[in-house]
Each structure stands twice: as C-alpha cells, then as structure tokens.
Amino acid sequence: MIQRKIRIALQDYFSHYFIFSGYATRENYWWAMGTIYILTIIFGILSSFVRFPWLMVIWLLMNIFPLITLQFRRLRDVGFNNVGLITLAILYLASLGIFLITNSSFFAFVLQIIVLAFVLLPILKKDELAIQRVNSPFAPFMRTKTSS
Known part of the structure; x- marks a missing residue:
C-alpha cells in the first residue's frame, strides 16, 4: 500500500517535471516530498562517504524544477x-x-x-x-x- 502510494507520487513528481499547470493532491505532495527528502539525505551521506560532492549537486539540480512545479501545483490546489x-x-x-x-x-x-x-x-x-x-x-x- 505504502509502496504503491510512493510509486504513484514519484511518477507524478517526475512525469510533471516542467509542468506548472494542474493540481497536486495533499497525499501526492507529501508522499513525493517525504520521499525526495529521504533520498536527499541518503545522497548527502553517500556523497560525503565517496568524497564526491558533485553527486549531491547533481541530485539537487535534477530536483529543483520538479520541486518548484510540485509546490506550484499544490498551492494551486489550495x-x-x-x-x-x-x-x-x-x-x-x-x-x-x-x-x-x-x-x-x-x-x-x-x-x-x-x-x-x-x-x-x-x-x-x-x-x-x-x-x-x-x-x-x-x-x-x-x-x-x-x-x-
């Protein structure tokens, strides 16, 4: 059940990479944000262990637009x-x-x-x-x- 919700939220998150239109439900928003935050922590730890700080930079750059678009879609829903x-x-x-x-x-x-x-x-x-x-x-x- 939880895996399905996370999968759906992440599919929505990445499939609407540059799409500001539409809405994001509370559930999708929080599942996606929670998962991205956890993955960001994991990438931060990994990048410090492998001494490759660019890993974290790449991860953050890869997520900047979907985070903004998800935020806009959620606020539009509100x-x-x-x-x-x-x-x-x-x-x-x-x-x-x-x-x-x-x-x-x-x-x-x-x-x-x-x-x-x-x-x-x-x-x-x-x-x-x-x-x-x-x-x-x-x-x-x-x-x-x-x-x-």
Missing part, C-alpha cells in the same frame, strides 16, 4: 491562481536578492515569512484558500471557489 503564485515567487526572489545584497534583517524576516508560507500552505485542504466572492481584495491572487 486556492492560489497563477497571479498569486507568481506574486509569491517574485516576493521571495526579490526579498532574497535584497537580503543578499544588503544583509537587512527586515528582508530576512520577510524571507522567513514567505518560506513559512511555502511550508505551511500545502497542509491546507483543496480550495481552502479559494475565495467566494469575485469582488474580494484577494480576488487577483486566489481562485474562485467552485461548488462541489
């Missing part, structure tokens, strides 16, 4: 629309850039809040952040809740 996702990503990248240049504690704080959002938001259920009304101030960033 209720963000494309504009909201891009806005969140731009805020993160801008804060990171400004922090790296200025070493400002304010931008470090902003970065921590955004990272916390990326970590905590996937916990939410499908459409939990989707809005009911189109005239909401969050309308440009969130999907409108569909009646199920």
